[in-house]
Amino acid sequence: xxxxxxxxxxxxxxxxxxxxxxxxxxxxxxxxxxxxxxxxxxxxxxxxxxxxxxxxxxxxxxxxxxxxxxxxxxxxxxxxxxxxxxxxxxxxxxxxxxxxxxxxxxxxxxxxxxxxxxxxxxxxxxxxxxxxxxxxxxxxxxxxxxxxxxxxxxxxxxxxxxxxxxxxxxxxxxxxxxxxxxxxxxxxxxxxxxxxxxxxxxxxxxxxxxxxxxxxxxxxxxxxxxxxxxxxxxxxxxxxxxxxxxxxxxxxxxxxxxxxxxxxxxxxxxxxxxxxxxxxxxxxxxxxxxxxxxxxxxxxxxxxxxxxxxxxxxxxxxxxxxxxxxxxxxxxxxxxxxxxxxxxxxxxxxxxxxxxxxxxxxxxxxxxxxxxxxxxxxxxxxxxxxxxxxxxxxxxxxxxxxxxxxxxxxxxxxxxxxxxxxxxxxxxxxxxxxxxxxxxxxxxxxxxxxxxxxxxxxxxxxxxxxxxxxxxxxxxxxxxxxxxxxxxxxxxxxxxxxxxxxxxxxxxxxxxxxxxxxxxxxxxxxxxxxxxxxxxxxxxxxxxxxxxxxxxxxxxxxxxxxxxxxxxxxxxxxxxxxxxxxxxxxxxxxxxxxxxxxxxxxxxxxxxxxxxxxxxxxxxxxxxxxxxxxxxxxxxxxxxxxxxxxxxxxxxxxxxxxxxxxxxxxxxxxxxxxxxxxxxxxxxxxxxxxxxxxxxxxxxxxxxxxxxxxxxxxxxxxxx
Numbered sequence: 001x002x003x004x005x006x007x008x009x010x011x012x013x014x015x016x017x018x019x020x021x022x023x024x025x026x027x028x029x030x031x032x033x034x035x036x037x038x039x040x041x042x043x044x045x046x047x048x049x050x051x052x053x054x055x056x057x058x059x060x061x062x063x064x065x066x067x068x069x070x071x072x073x074x075x076x077x078x079x080x081x082x083x084x085x086x087x088x089x090x091x092x093x094x095x096x097x098x099x100x101x102x103x104x105x106x107x108x109x110x111x112x113x114x115x116x117x118x119x120x121x122x123x124x125x126x127x128x129x130x131x132x133x134x135x136x137x138x139x140x141x142x143x144x145x146x147x148x149x150x151x152x153x154x155x156x157x158x159x160x161x162x163x164x165x166x167x168x169x170x171x172x173x174x175x176x177x178x179x180x181x182x183x184x185x186x187x188x189x190x191x192x193x194x195x196x197x198x199x200x201x202x203x204x205x206x207x208x209x210x211x212x213x214x215x216x217x218x219x220x221x222x223x224x225x226x227x228x229x230x231x232x233x234x235x236x237x238x239x240x241x242x243x244x245x246x247x248x249x250x251x252x253x254x255x256x257x258x259x260x261x262x263x264x265x266x267x268x269x270x271x272x273x274x275x276x277x278x279x280x281x282x283x284x285x286x287x288x289x290x291x292x293x294x295x296x297x298x299x300x301x302x303x304x305x306x307x308x309x310x311x312x313x314x315x316x317x318x319x320x321x322x323x324x325x326x327x328x329x330x331x332x333x334x335x336x337x338x339x340x341x342x343x344x345x346x347x348x349x350x351x352x353x354x355x356x357x358x359x360x361x362x363x364x365x366x367x368x369x370x371x372x373x374x375x376x377x378x379x380x381x382x383x384x385x386x387x388x389x390x391x392x393x394x395x396x397x398x399x400x401x402x403x404x405x406x407x408x409x410x411x412x413x414x415x416x417x418x419x420x421x422x423x424x425x426x427x428x429x430x431x432x433x434x435x436x437x438x439x440x441x442x443x444x445x446x447x448x449x450x451x452x453x454x455x456x457x458x459x460x461x462x463x464x465x466x467x468x469x470x471x472x473x474x475x476x477x478x479x480x481x482x483x484x485x486x487x488x489x490x491x492x493x494x495x496x497x498x499x500x501x502x503x504x505x506x507x508x509x510x511x512x513x514x515x516x517x518x519x520x521x522x523x524x525x526x527x528x529x530x531x532x533x534x535x536x537x538x539x540x541x542x543x544x545x546x547x548x549x550x551x552x553x554x555x556x557x558x559x560x561x562x563x564x565x566x567x568x569x570x571x572x573x574x575x576x577x578x579x580x581x582x583x584x585x586x587x588x589x590x591x592x593x594x595x596x597x598x599x600x601x602x603x604x605x606x607x608x609x610x611x612x613x614x615x616x617x618x619x620x621x622x623x624x625x626x627x628x629x630x631x632x633x634x635x636x637x638x639x640x641x642x643x644x645x646x647x648x649x650x651x652x653x654x655x656x657x658x659x660x661x662x663x664x665x666x667x668x669x670x671x672x673x674x675x676x677x678x679x680x681x682x683x684x685x686x687x688x689x690x691x692x693x694x695x696x697x698x699x700x701x702x703x704x705x706x707x708x709x710x711x712x713x714x715x716x717x718x719x720x
Contacts, residue, residue: 002519003534003537004474004518004519004537005455005516006474006537007478008453008474008477009034009476011037012036012037013034013036013037014035014036016033016034017031017032018030018031018032018473018540018541019032019473020456020458020473021058021451022124022128022456022458023058023062023127023609024056024058024194024605025195025196025461025464026051026056026194026200027201027471028044028050028059028194029047029048029471029473029541029542030044030045030059031043031045032063032452038067039062039063039066039476042059042060042062042063044059048469048541048542049542049544050199050201050465050469050471050542051201051202052201052202052205053202054202057602057603057614058603058605058609058615061609061615062451062452064612064613064614064615065450065612066451066477068611068612070611071433071434071450072434072435072447073483074094074482074483075092075093075444075445075447076089076444076445076447077092077100077444078090078443078444089445092444094482094484094492098446098489098492098493098496099496100444101429101496102493102496102497102499104427104429104443105117105142105402105427105429105493106497108399108426109142109143110501112396112397112399113143114142114143114145115144115145115146115396115398116144116396116398116400117142117144117146117398117399117400117401117402118144118147118148118386118389118390118400118402119139119142119144119148119401119403119404120148120149120383120386120401120404120408121135121147121148121149121150121406122149122150122404122405122407122408123150123405124405125149125404126460126461127460127461128405128454129455129456129457129517130448130486130517131404131405131486132517133512133515133517133520134486134487134490134491134512134517135404135486135487135490137490137509137512137513138490138493138494140509141497141505142497145376145381146389147376147379147380147381148381148382148383149380149406150406152377152380152381152384152705152706152707153383153411153708154313154316154317154708154710155196155316156377156382156705156706157315157321157322157324157325157702158197158316158325159377159378160325160362160569160705161322161325161326161329161570163361163362164564164567164569164570165565165567166556166558166563167361167558167559168354168362168557169362169378170353170460170463171346171555171556171557172464173329173338173346174199174466174548175308175310175344175345176306176342176343176344176345176466176547176548177198177206177210177466178466178467178547179342179547180210180215180306180307180308180343181210181213181214181305181306181307181342182217182218182300182301182303182307182308183210183215183216183217183218183307184217184219184297184301184307184310185217185218185220185221185231186219186220186237186245186246186309186314186324186328187220187311187313187316187324187711188311188312188313189226189228189312189600190227190312191225191226192225192227192600192601193312193600193602197464198466199461199464199466206466207230211232216233217230217231218231218232218234218235219231219234220234220289221234221236221237222236222239222661222662223660223662223665224236224661225599225660226602235289235293236288236662237288237289237662238286238288238589239318239595239665239712240318240709241283241287241288242311242318242324243323243324243327244282244283244286244577244581245289245294246309246315246324246327246328246331247283247327248278248279249294249297249298249301250271250278250327250334251275251276251280252294252295252299253331253335254272254275256299258299258302258334259272260336261333261334261565262338262339264553264561264562265333265562265565266562266564267565267566270565270566274566274571274574278581279291280294280295282581285584285585286581286584286585286589301331301335302334302335305342306340306341306342307342307343308332308335308337308343309328309331309335310328311325311328313600314711315328316707317708317709317710317711319701319702319712320573320580321704321707321709322702322704322705322707323570323573323574323577326570326571329344330565332344333563333565338552339550339551339552341548341550345549345550345551346548346555347462347464347465347466347468348530348545348549348555349465349468350470350530350531350543350545351457351470352463353463354463354557355557360378362377363376363379364377364569365377369382369388369389370389370392370394370395370396370397371389372388374701375706377705377706381706382701382706383408383708384698384701384706386412386418387417387421387698390421390424390425391424398425400428401422401425401427401429402429402430402431403430404430404431404432405432405433405448407436407437407438407439407608408438409422409436409437409438409441410436410607411693412693412698413696413700413708414648414694414696414697414698415437415694416649417648417698422438422441425441428441428442429442429443429444429445430444430445430446431446431486431489432445432447432448434608436607436674437673437674437691446484446489447483448485449479449484449485452475452476453477453479453483453485454475454485454486455472455474455475455517456472456473457471457521458471459521466548467544467546468530468545469544470525470531470536470542470543470545471536471541471542471543472521472533472536472537473540474540491514521533530545570704573703576703589664591633594664594665594666594714594715594717595665595711595713596644596665596667596692596696596711596715597665597667597711597712598667598669598670598692599625599668599670600670604669604670604671605671606671607671607672608671610672610674621669622653622668622669622672622690623655623656623689624642624644624653624666624717625661625666625667625668626657626658626661626717627662627663628657628658630663630717631657634717634719636655636717638657639654639655641653641654641655641719642654642717642718642720643717643718643720644668644695644715644716644717645695645715645716646695646696646697647714648694648695648696649695650694651673651691652690652720653689655717668690668692670693672689672690672692673690673691673694695713696708696709696713697709700712700713
C-alpha cells in the first residue's frame with residue numbers, strides 16, 4: 001500500500017472526515033460529519049488554503065449523490081420488450097458486462113475499423129482522478145478518430161489560443177484576482193459558476209476584498225447576471241459581437257500609444273495593422289456598447305493599476321470564439337500587467353500537467369470529419385458533427401458508441417437529432433451513474449463509484465487556480481464488492497479489447513492501467529519539487545504553495561520561448577469577421593430579431609443534480625427570460641406559455657419578463673428538459689423545463705475550432 005492509500009471510515013463510524021467537492025471547478029475543501037456511518041452534515045473546511053471555508057449549495061449535495069436511490073451501483077443491460085412491453089433494464093455481473101462490451105466493441109473494430117466506434121467524454125471526467133490516470137489508455141485502446149467531448153461544446157477556443165500563443169493547450173493565463181485592481185469580465189458569470197477555467201472558490205468574498213482595496217469589477221454581458229449585479233459597472237453587449245468590441249479595445253491601445261508589451265513577444269506591428277479597421281465606432285454599431293465606453297475601458301485596462309480581462313462561456317460559445325479569446329489574451333499581453341501581480345498569470349501546480357506533458361500540447365488538422373471536413377484539435381473532432389458521423393453511411397461511419405460521464409442529448413446542439421441517431425447504432429455502452437436522456441439509448445450501462453467512494457487529487461484544476469495549493473483527499477467510504485471505480489472499468493475494458501483484437505497491450509501501457517491512481521499521483525508529487533505525498537497526508541486540509549508569481553518567459557512552452565501575437569491559424573479568421581461586420585453595418589439588426597443565449601444557476605450542475613431535493617426546491621428557474629418590451633411587442637403575457645423556434649426545432653416553455661435581459665435577447669438555462677418518466681429525475685417542477693439544445697444549431701460553429709455556437713442562435717417566440 002502506497003503512502004497516499006488510506007483506509008476509508010469503518011462501518012458505523014461517527015466523527016468527522018475531510019472531503020472535497022468535485023462538482024465544479026472551485027474544488028472546495030469540505031468537512032463531513034458522519035453519524036453511524038451516514039453523512040449528517042457537510043460544511044466548508046476553514047483550514048483549506050484555497051477555498052477557506054467556502055461552500056456553495058452543490059457541495060452540500062454530495063451526500064445526496066452518494067445516497068441517491070436513482071444512482072446505479074451495478075451494471076445493467078437493456079432487454080428489448082416484446083410486443084407493447086417497454087424495454088427492461090436487468091442487472092448483470094461485472095465480468096459478464098465487461099466481456100459483453102469488449103466483445104461488441106472489438107467486433108465493430110474488426111468489421112469496420114477503429115473509426116467504426118465513437119466516444120464522447122463528458123465534463124465530469126475532468127473532475128475524476130481515475131479518468132486522469134487511466135482514461136487516455138482506454139480511449140487509445142479503441143483506435144478511433146471519432147473522439148468527441150464537452151470541450152468542443154464550451155472551451156476549445158481557450159485551448160487552441162493557449163497552444164498557439166504559449167505553446168500548450170492548458171497554458172491558460174489565470175486572473176490574479178486576489179491582487180488585481182480592475183477585473184473586466186466578458187461573457188462570464190463566476191457568481192454562478194464559481195469560476196470556469198479559473199478555479200476561484202469563494203468568489204463573492206474575493207470580490208468584496210477587491211472593493212475593499214479600492215478596486216473595481218466591470219461586466220459586459222447580454223444579461224444582467226448574478227455577477228453583473230454586484231459589479232461596479234455592467235454594459236449590455238449583443239451576443240456574438242464581443243470580438244469587434246475586444247478588437248476595438250486593442251485598436252485604442254495602439255492608436256493612443258498605450259501598448260506595453262513584454263520583451264518576448266513578436267508581431268506587434270502586424271497586430272497593430274490587423275486591428276486598425278476595428279474602431280470603437282464600428283463596434284458600437286453592432287454591439288450596443290458605446291464607443292466612449294470602449295475607449296475608456298481600454299485606457300483603464302492599460303492604466304497604471306493592476307488590471308486583467310477574463311472571458312468565458314459567452315465569448316467561447318459563439319461564431320467568433322477563437323478571435324475573442326485571442327483578443328482577450330492580446331489585451332492582457334499589451335496592458336503592461338501580463339505575468340505581474342494582479343494581471344494575467346500562470347499557476348505552478350504541484351503536479352505540472354503542462355511542463356511534464358501529462359497531456360499533449362495540442363495539434364491541429366491531423367484528420368478531418370468525414371461529412372463536413374471539420375479539423376480535429378488535440379485529438380478530438382467537434383461534438384457538433386457527432387450526429388452526422390453516426391447517420392451518414394459510408395466508410396468510417398460510427399456504428400458503435402461509448403459515452404463516459406456525459407449527457408450530450410441535453411448538452412450538445414440539436415439534441416433530439418442526436419437521440420434519434422443513437423437509436424440507429426449497432427451497439428452503445430455508457431459509463432455513468434444514472435439512466436438519463438443519453439444513457440437510456442445504451443445497451444449496457446457501467447456505473448462507477450461516486451465522489452465519496454474514491455480518492456481525489458485535482459490534476460486539472462490546480463493548474464487553473466488563483467492561488468497555488470495542493471490537496472490529497474482519500475475516499476470517505478469503501479466501495480462495495482459489487483462496485484467498480486472508473487479506472488477499474490477503463491482498465492478492464494482496455495485489456496479485454498486488446499485481447500480480442502489480438503494486440504496485447506505494451507508492457508508500459510499495461511502497467512499504467514494496472515496501477516492504483518494513488519500510487520501514480522504519489523510518484524508525480526514526489527518528483528515535482530513543490531510538495532510531497534507524505535506532506536499532503538500530514539496536511540489533509542491542503543498545502544499552501546503561495547500566490548501566483550511571475551514565471552515568464554521561462555515557463556513558456558513554445559520552441560523559442562517567445563510569443564507570436566499573430567499566429568496564422570487564428571488571424572486567418574479576421575477576414576470572415578470583417579465581412580460579417582460589413583454586412584451588419586449595411587443591414588442592421590431588425591427590431592423584431594431575437595437571439596437566444598443560455599444561462600447557468602449555482603444550484604445546477606449542467607444536466608445533473610436535478611433529482612436532488614435540496615437543490616431543486618424553491619422558485620422555478622426554468623423559464624425563458626425576455627425583456628418586457630419584447631414581450632409587449634409580441635403580445636405575450638408574463639408567465640404565459642410560448643413556442644420558441646429555431647432552424648432545428650421548437651419547444652414550449654413558460655416565459656418571464658426580466659429587465660435583466662438586453663432587448664432582442666432571450667435566455668433559457670442549460671441542462672434542463674429531462675425526459676425519464678418512472679424515476680425521480682426531472683420530476684421537480686423547478687427543473688422540468690425544456691432543453692435549450694433542442695434549439696441550438698449544429699451548423700453554427702466557431703470557424704477555427706468547430707466549437708458549438710450555443711449563444712446568439714436566431715429564434716422566434718410566439719404564443720403557444
